[in-house]
Amino acid sequence: MDRPQFRAAFFLPRFWPLWCGLGLLWLVVQLPYPLLLRIGRLLGGGMYRVATDRRRIAKRNLELCFPEKTPAERKRLLKENFASTGIAFFEMAMSWWWSRARLARLAQVEGLEHLKQAQRDGKGVILMALHFTTLEIGAALLGQQHTIDGMYREHKNPLFDYIQRRGRERHNLDSLAVERDDVRGMLKLLRAGRAIWYAPDQDYGAKQSIFVPLFGILAATVPATSKFAKLGKALVVPFTQERLADGSGYRLVIHAPLSDFPGESDEVDCLRINQWVEGCVRDCPEQYLWTHRRFKSRPPGEPKLYAKRG
Template identity: 75%
Template sequence: MDRPQFRPQFLHPRFWALWLGLGLLWLITLLPYRVQLGLGRVLGALMLRVAGSRRKIARRNLELCFPELSSAERARLLRENFASTGIAFFEMAMSWWWPKDRLARLSHIEGLEHLQKAQAEGQGVILMALHFTTLEIGAALLGQVHTIDGMYREHKNPLFDFIQRRGRERHNLDATAIEREDVRAMLKVLRAGRAIWYAPDQDYGRKQSLFVPLFGIEAATVTATTKFARLGRAIVLPFTQRRLEDGSGYRLVIHPPLADFPGETEEADCLRVNQWVEGAVRECPEQYLWAHRRFKTRPEGAPKLY
């Protein structure tokens, strides 16, 4: 995709409210990091009260995935999850507008040698990530030290789309944004020995998905990870990120490549992916995006869960 370009239409009055909101958000990014964490928690508490539909989805997901917890424990986890979601708004702004050196001070990266080794060997990489609330800032921090291409879906608001893409791509001018449905482009960059960020942990419907267990529930799981790895002749490097509790920044981990992947069947691969997803989420469940209806698509005859 071409680089985002400013257009005169962005000055139209219909965008003024968005410009005002973005301006206020930019001003907040001037505050100290720990102050922004506190503001994010306040925002998350407000969202918990007013975002009724998302609160219900998140609560239901926690009931489904953590039946062993008491209702009080799940309620606490729900509050922490919304706090993390509130913080994510300010992390997004930090990743778009903070000076690069200020942002880099929050980065604690492990396993970068796996990416570097693949690059040296001309090996394509699927950087298998998850939809944590820290997704935006994690990608920015990694993009500062290594070229990572990304799957991309255009935002409906053209001004927000311009700001978002410009903010994301500033960390690595060599990176490319690939439309989520453009399989041919994705395979091309993998075969060229590049690394691409890809998250297989959401419900994308019945088409090209298999039902395999996730947290003990049959979940529609995309087979694309297997297809991309095979057709793109790429290795799969799991990637996790976590906001550190002491306020010192973020721990990013690039894990060793999945051995013998793809395997004998797509079903076995999907199960393996889901097992990894579940393990990674259990390490910091409060930072996962529980407001997504992960179990929306059901096997034939199975009751709805939402």
């Protein structure tokens, strides 16, 4: 995709409310990081109270994935998850507007040698990530260390789309945004030896998925990771990030490339990916994006797992 361009139309009155909101957000994120964490937690607490549909989805997901926990334990986890989501709102703005030096001080990066080695070997990399609430800032921090391209879906509001893309791409001017449906473009970049951020952990519908277990529940899982790796002749390199509990920043880990991948079948590969997803989520459940209806699609004959939206 071409670089985002500023338009004179962004000064029209219909964009003024968004300009005001963005300006206020810019001012707030100039505050010290520990204070932003506290404000984010307060924002998350407010979201917990008013975002009833999202709270209901997250609550149901926790019931499905952690049946061994007591209701009180799941409620505490749910509240912590909303606190993490509130913090993520400011992390997004930090990644867009903080100086590179200020942002870099928060990063602890491990395993960068795996990306460097792939680059030396001329191998493309599928940087296999997850939808954690720290997704935005994790990609920004890694982008300062190594060129990564990202799968991208254009926002409906053109001004927000401009701000978002400019904020994401400023960390590495060599990075590219790839339309989510542009498979041909993605494969071209992989064959050229580039690294592309990709997350296979959401429900994209039964038609293009295989049902394999996740947390003991059959989940619609896209086999695209295997297909991209095979057609793009690329390595699959798992990537995780977490917000550190002591408030000192973020730990980013680039893991070793998956061996013997793709495997003997799409089903085997999808199961392997879901097992990895489950392990990562169990390590840091309060920071995962539980408000997505991960088990929305069901195998033929199985009942729905979510109540109708209010």
